[in-house]
Amino acid sequence: MAAAPLLAACGGDSGSQTLAGGKAPYPLARPDHPVRLPIKNSNPPVKDGLAPESGGDFKILNYDSYMAPGVMKDFGAKHNVQVQVTPYSNYDEMLAKIREPGESFDLVFPGPSVLSKMVYTELIQPLNHSYVPNLKNAWPEFQDPWYDRGARYTVPYTIYGTGVMYRADRVSDVPKNGYDLIWDKQYAGKVYLLDDLQEAIGMSLLRNGLTTDINTSDPKLVQKATDSLIELINLVKIQANVNAYSQVPEGTATIHQAWSGDPIAGQYYLPKGVSTDVLAYWRPDDPSQRVVGSDNIAIPKSSSKPVLAHMLINDLLDNQIALRNFGWNGYQPPLTKLSAQYLIDNDYIAHNLRDAVVLREDVTSGLTFYEVSPSTEALWRQNWSRFKAGG
Amino acid sequence: MAESRADHDHATRRLWPALALPGTVWLIALFLVPFYAVMAVAFSGNINIFGEPIPAWNPLDWQFATFGQVVSDSLSGPFREAWSRTGLYTLAALVICVGVGYPVAYYTARLAGKRRGLILALILAPWWINYITRMLAWVNLLQDDGYVNKALGIFGIAPVSWLAGNSFTVVMALAYGYLPFFIIPLFSSLDRIDQRLLEASRDLGVGSVRTFFHVTLPLSKMGLTTALVITALPLAGDYYTNTIVSGSPDTTMIGNQIELYLLQGPQKNLGAALVLLLSLVLMFFMAYYLVMTQRASRDAR
Numbered sequence: 001m002a003a004a005p006l007l008a009a010c011g012g013d014s015g016s017q018t019l020a021g022g023k024a025p026y027p028l029a030r031p032d033h034p035v036r037l038p039i040k041n042s043n044p045p046v047k048d049g050l051a052p053e054s055g056g057d058f059k060i061l062n063y064d065s066y067m068a069p070g071v072m073k074d075f076g077a078k079h080n081v082q083v084q085v086t087p088y089s090n091y092d093e094m095l096a097k098i099r100e101p102g103e104s105f106d107l108v109f110p111g112p113s114v115l116s117k118m119v120y121t122e123l124i125q126p127l128n129h130s131y132v133p134n135l136k137n138a139w140p141e142f143q144d145p146w147y148d149r150g151a152r153y154t155v156p157y158t159i160y161g162t163g164v165m166y167r168a169d170r171v172s173d174v175p176k177n178g179y180d181l182i183w184d185k186q187y188a189g190k191v192y193l194l195d196d197l198q199e200a201i202g203m204s205l206l207r208n209g210l211t212t213d214i215n216t217s218d219p220k221l222v223q224k225a226t227d228s229l230i231e232l233i234n235l236v237k238i239q240a241n242v243n244a245y246s247q248v249p250e251g252t253a254t255i256h257q258a259w260s261g262d263p264i265a266g267q268y269y270l271p272k273g274v275s276t277d278v279l280a281y282w283r284p285d286d287p288s289q290r291v292v293g294s295d296n297i298a299i300p301k302s303s304s305k306p307v308l309a310h311m312l313i314n315d316l317l318d319n320q321i322a323l324r325n326f327g328w329n330g331y332q333p334p335l336t337k338l339s340a341q342y343l344i345d346n347d348y349i350a351h352n353l354r355d356a357v358v359l360r361e362d363v364t365s366g367l368t369f370y371e372v373s374p375s376t377e378a379l380w381r382q383n384w385s386r387f388k389a390g391g
Numbered sequence: 392m393a394e395s396r397a398d399h400d401h402a403t404r405r406l407w408p409a410l411a412l413p414g415t416v417w418l419i420a421l422f423l424v425p426f427y428a429v430m431a432v433a434f435s436g437n438i439n440i441f442g443e444p445i446p447a448w449n450p451l452d453w454q455f456a457t458f459g460q461v462v463s464d465s466l467s468g469p470f471r472e473a474w475s476r477t478g479l480y481t482l483a484a485l486v487i488c489v490g491v492g493y494p495v496a497y498y499t500a501r502l503a504g505k506r507r508g509l510i511l512a513l514i515l516a517p518w519w520i521n522y523i524t525r526m527l528a529w530v531n532l533l534q535d536d537g538y539v540n541k542a543l544g545i546f547g548i549a550p551v552s553w554l555a556g557n558s559f560t561v562v563m564a565l566a567y568g569y570l571p572f573f574i575i576p577l578f579s580s581l582d583r584i585d586q587r588l589l590e591a592s593r594d595l596g597v598g599s600v601r602t603f604f605h606v607t608l609p610l611s612k613m614g615l616t617t618a619l620v621i622t623a624l625p626l627a628g629d630y631y632t633n634t635i636v637s638g639s640p641d642t643t644m645i646g647n648q649i650e651l652y653l654l655q656g657p658q659k660n661l662g663a664a665l666v667l668l669l670s671l672v673l674m675f676f677m678a679y680y681l682v683m684t685q686r687a688s689r690d691a692r
Contacts, residue, residue, distance in 0.1 A: 025440065092656045095441060121440060189555035230640075237556045239639045252535065374442055381442075381656055386469040388651050390476070390640040 022375030026120045029112065029147040030370060036149035037119045045126040046306045053305040054080040058312075061086050061098055061105040061300070065245070065265070068328035071321060075312055081305070089242050090196055098123055104302040106309045109157055109295050112147035113198070113371045119153055124298040126152050131310035134317035139334045139360070142294070147371075154296035155313055158261070158331035159358045161366070162199055162291040163283035165244045165258035165266070167251070168352070171280070178282030179207035181255045183228075188236040190254035192247065193229070195240040197384035198369045202291065203257060204228045206284075206367075214291065214367050217376040226383035230391040245269060245330065248279060259293075260356040264349055265330030276350040283355055292358060292366035294334065323348075332358055426670075433458055433663035442657035461664040470648060470665070477644040480562050481626045487566035488573040488622055493615070496574045497607075500581035514574050522568060526635045529564060530554065533636070556639025564636045565626055573622040580614020581607070613687055620680045624673055645669055 029035035039045070058076065060067070064087035076083040086105070088094040091114045098108060098118075110118055118124050129135065135143055135155055142156035164178050171181065182191055182203075193200045202214035204225035211221055232238035241247070244258035249269040256262070263281040270276065283290050297316060299309045315321045322333040327348060332338065340357040343349050349357055372380075428446065435444035436454035447453050464470045499510045517525060532539050533553035540550040553560045584607060592602040630646030645665060652662030 090655070093654075095657075096654075099441075117440060189552040233556075233639070233641050237552075237639055237641060239555060239637075241638065374438070374440075377442060378658075381658060385648070385651060385658075385661070388640055388643060389469045389473045389648050390643040391469070391472060 022373060022378070024116070024371070024373050026116050028371050028373065029116060031146045031368075034146040034149050035116065037116065037152050039126045039152060040122070043122045043125055043301060045128040046131075046310070048128065048130050050307045052079060052308040052311050054308070056081060056304075058083045058305055058308060059086065059105045059107075060084065061088065061094060061108045063088060063109065063242075066109065066329055066331070068325045070328070071315075071325050075315060079308055079311065081308065095123075098300055098302075104304050105300045106303040106305050107312060108298050108300050110154070110298055111293055111295050111369075112145075113369050115147055115154065115296070116371050118298070122301055124153055125301045125303070125306065127155070127299065127313070128310060131307065132314045132317065134314045137317050137319060137322075137335045137337065139336055139363075141363070142334050145294075148296075154298045155317060156334045157295045157297045157316065158329075159292065159294045159334045159363055160331055161260040161283055161356070161358050161362060162194070162203065162293070163258065163260065163281055163355070165248050165256045165263050165279070165281050167248060167254050167278055168280040169278045170254050174280075174282060177207065178284070179203060181282070182238075182257060183207070183232065183235060184255070185235050187254045190252070191232070191236040191238055192244065192253045192256040193232075193238060193240040194244075194257045194259070195242050197380055199257065199291075200229060200240065200387075201225050201380060201383060202367075202369065206289070206291070212289065212367060215370045215372050215376070217372070217379065219379055222379055222383050226387055229387050233387075233391055249274070259331075260358055261329060261331035263330075263353050263356045265328075267330075267350055267353075277352060279350075279353060281353055281356040287359070287361045288365045288367075290362050290366040292362045292368055294363070295331075334363070429663045429666050432659055433667050435660050438657075438660075444658075444660035444663075457660045458664045458667070461661060461668060465665075465668060470645070473643050473645050473648050476558075476642065477627055477646070480558070480565060480642075480644060481623055483562045484565040484569065484626050485619055485623060487562070488570055488618075489615075491566070492570055492573040492577060492618070496577040496581055499574075500578050500584075511578070514571055518571060523631065523635070526564065526568070526632060529567075530635060533560060554636060554638075556637050556641035558642055560636050561633055561642045561644075564632045565629060568629075568632055569622050569626055572625070573618045575618075576621055577611065577614050577618040580611050580617070584610045613684065616680060616683060620676065623676065627673060628669060 027033070027035050058079075058081040060072070060083065062085055064085075067085070072083040072085070075081075086097060088097060091110070094108065094110070095114065095118075097103065098105060108124065110124070129151070132155060135151060138156050143151055145151065145154075145156070148154050164181050166174075166181060171187075174181065181187070182193070184191075193203075198214070201222060202225075205211055205214055205216065205221060208225060208228050210224055211218070216222060229238070244253065244256035244262040245265040246269045247253035248256050248258070248262070249266045250271065258281070260281065260283070263279050266279050267276050270278070297313050299306055299313070303309050316325065316333070317335065319335055319337045322335055323338060326333055326338070326343070332340075332343065340359055343357065344351075344354060430453075431446035431448050432444050434453035434455060434457075435447045436452065436456075437445040437447075439445055461470070465474055495510075495514070499507050499514070503510050531537060534540075535550055535552065535554075537553075539553065543549075543551065551557075588606055588610070589602060592606045593599075597605065628646050628649075630644065630650045633642055633644055633647055634650075646669075649662050649665045649669070652658050652665065
């Protein structure tokens with residue numbers, strides 16, 4: 001059972017050099033310490049003015065249900081390729097798949113918390129901006145983001161917040177600290193965490209008022225936050241997955257820690273005859289207490305269709321195509337024209353789910369998961385495995 | 392003539408070892424090499440930029456700090472519960488297998504007559520369908536508003552939350568999944584019992600219940616042990632059944648913890664150490680089984 005992944009891990013791929021001292025061998029990007037990712041001779045961008053490749057497969061490595069099938073189908077038809085999606089449910093899985101020896105992907109969606117690592121190990125290639133004129137449609141801060149100055153390797157895909165999705169028809173009283181819903185035993189058996197160690201432990205840090213530094217390297221704080229998650233096992237029979245968008249509408253979950261795209265996409269997962277009024281979403285009122293994140297689009301170095309990959313990136317930054325994609329997956333693209341007000345005015349978001357819309361000030365003043373040092377990462381993982389082992 | 396006989400002897404001397412070759416290659420390629428790889432990862436002292444262990448192929452480089460940590464975490468730390476759950480669930484599933492499987496194997500071997508072919512086919516029928524598909528079918532049945540709860544509702548029983556980290560569900564699913572592994576070896580052992588011994592017992596005036604306990608059961612002891620061992624090994628290492636019918640940390644078995652380390656993150660050295668530890672525990676039982684079979688075959692001689 002164990003041998004296959006182990007042997008795969010032994011392949012002589014990138015990143016096989018030893019790491020010592022628990023420190024990353026590259027600078028860790030922070031909003032107040034932005035990073036311009038290096039472009040090496042061994043990993044150049046594609047040249048200008050090439051014709052897009054066509055025929056065969058176009059392989060996307062992405063979260064499940066994260067890009068509209070219609071958008072992919074049209075793109076495939078236009079360029080005469082079969083668009084295929086290989087899904088992952090977290091970055092660990094994504095990194096494992098993209099590093100599989102001999103595997104080739106044409107598009108991938110890394111967030112800032114894994115970016116430097118992927119550039120350092122040459123898993124993704126630099127972009128050639130001459131193929132991506134639509135980058136000008138993005139919010140200015142995403143045309144030159146702190147984690148990738150000059151947008152050398154990435155363009156923005158979506159922005160999202162993290163909060164608590166719940167069934168308004170079953171929850172009569174939402175406490176001021178909405179995270180408390182997850183610790184409320186009257187919903188036992190129907191309460192879920194995001195199956196994501198940063199999101200789950202980070203939420204516990206905030207709920208318990210331990211710190212607002214959701215990237216903390218303090219072992220005591222991480223341990224306390226994890227102990228509080230372990231309490232949930234007996235208290236509410238806690239479970240963890242990333243399916244809030246379908247489980248809350250279908251009713252198998254009453255309370256589910258969720259990304260902001262989940263309630264918006266959830267409107268389409270309601271059983272027949274059930275109104276969107278049953279869906280609700282809570283996030284802290286204060287933008288500086290809100291957890292926000294962004295996902296980016298990048299081209300794997302292993303891509304066999306890098307020019308075509310640039311074309312799809314440019315399409316996804318097109319206002320019309322991005323809007324169509326949002327209408328399906330529920331995650332906002334940070335494009336200037338598609339402001340929160342625009343999305344609400346055009347009925348993309350039900351009135352009662354306004355709290356799920358990510359505002360500009362959320363992104364500028366909210367809390368974000370950063371790429372952390374290997375020792376901090378190990379600390380968080382150790383605690384997460386303690387939770388997963390059942391306490 | 393003498394010469395050709397020597398040739399013949401020579402050829403047989405080569406033939407017998409040659410017959411063992413496929414098995415030996417199989418064992419080396421698919422057991423020893425992977426097992427060595429697991430050890431190289433478990434005893435690795437270095438990690439790469441992704442936090443993954445760099446396998447230590449040279450035993451002189453082996454470091455045992457991680458393994459020691461995993462052992463101490465298993466004895467008194469965060470893994471203790473997962474280990475005791477693994478033991479408990481395996482034991483409970485085996486008890487169910489004996490309770491359900493023994494009568495079925497007995498009936499098929501001794502009483503089914505012409506229908507035994509049909510019954511054997513029915514026992515094996517679930518294997519025509521993929522294991523995961525069968526488990527997902529259970530998820531449908533056991534959902535909060537699934538047929539099981541609806542059926543209970545007819546008798547006025549309140550709906551049970553089967554899939555929210557329910558140990559009972561996990562044990563039942565495990566027993567269901569591995570029951571055929573249990574029945575088949577037991578059946579073949581019961582089938583081989585000499586009918587005349589049972590007739591002798593009856594002729595001597597012993598009732599059918601006592602015949603069962605004094606003749607059939609002792610004679611099927613080896614078959615029963617084989618069935619228990621064959622079923623216990625995959626039961627103790629299972630993780631997927633649990634993932635499908637529970638997904639809650641409340642029912643985590645050691646296989647789930649191994650899966651977490653090997654497939655959901657870079658700390659494969661911890662996963663590999665747990666694999667070694669689980670193998671050691673199971674090897675202990677295997678060794679006991681082997682000693683027992685050897686003793687039995689010596690007694691038979």
